[in-house]
Amino acid sequence: MNVIISASELADALAGENPPTLLDVRWQLGAARAAGEPPFDGRAEYAAGHLPGALFVDLERELAAAPGEGGRHPLPDLAQFGAAMRRAGVSSGRPVVVYDGGQGWAAARAWWLLRWTGHPDVRVLDGGLPAWRGPLTTEVRAPAEGDFEPRPAASGLLDADAAAALARSGVLLDARAEERYRGEVEPIDPVGGHIPGAVCAPTTQNVGPDGRFLPAERLRARFEDLGVTEGSDVGVYCGSGVSGAHEVLALAVAGIPAALYVGSWSEWSSDPRRPVAVGPDPQ
Known part of the structure; x- marks a missing residue:
């Protein structure tokens, strides 16, 4: 779908x-x-x-x-x-x-x-x-009450320990900008760098100049270059679980299921006991 x-x-x-x-x-x-x-x-x-x-x-x-x-x-x-x-x-x-x-x-x-x-x-x-090329409106109509009841899936969500383990056993993608991954700049969180073993994969590179996603085949090729192979366990994190969701969406466009570490770097970096890697290499 x-x-x-x-x-x-x-x-x-x-x-x-x-x-x-x-x-x-x-x-x-x-x-x-x-x-x-x-x-x-x-x-x-x-x-x-x-x-x-x-x-x-x-x-x-x-x-x-x-x-x-x-x-x-x-x-x-x-x-x-x-x-x-x-x-x-x-x-x-x-x-x-x-x-x-x-x-x-x-x-x-x-x-x-x-x-x-x-x-x-x-x-x-x-x-x-x-x-969107259609009309816009300022009118707000109250919709009929929906019936959606959240039923969380057993998979698709990572905590800090699971993200650390996936960085060793599968592919953990860091969706932030390259300079934040390397630890050269950290405008929001207390520590710069990345989760040891994570691969730098800015989500901004999944779209073209118009903000639309690249074709599925180009996205698949990109993720293959980042180490994602058939059957890989894939996870994504970012600064706070927002841009990382965009990378999970890009992976889904490419036909690749992936889990999201919602706490992401904002949670990881808040605990001084967790290891931090800096520089361009995963480790």
Whole structure:
């Protein structure tokens, strides 16, 4: 099943017999949350114009718990997450399409959470809102209450110990920028570097200049170059489990299943007992 949808395909789906539920997950990465300042609020962008019928979902409050020992964007309370999804009209028998402002990271976080908790049909608008050529609206309609009940999968989620083990036994991809992986720059977390054994794989290299994913065959070739072979156990982490979800989505486009370490570097680096590697090499 496809995990992304083009703008033209979405327009056709919205005109069909079972149109998808639309979730607007506009969000912006920044250090403001770590500095104790108010987080970016995508509601203003949503209010200024969104896809007709779309409901806004707040990444910071509905797709993550408060920052703490589990990292800057730990898993949300699943009961609260389920309630938020039902308020947005999400039902198990109706497809869902999520989009953001174009970067794709926030939409991928929503995609990953919904898929990991059991929704059978979730896709991300490839290229996000900038790819949409249809009308926008400022009207907000309250949807009918959905029936989605989160049922977490037994696989697909890594904790710190599992991520460390996977770096030794499989392929653990670090989705952050190369300079953060090498430990040369760390704008948010207390320590720079990477999990020993992890492979540098910036998720920004999975998309073209227009923000859309590279073709599946090119993504497969990229991940093969990074050491992912048929049957590999693959995991991904990033700074706080958001851009890493985008890399998991890219892997899914390529037909490669992967698990996400949600706590990611923000959790790993908060414990001084955990080892840290620096430089361009995994070890």
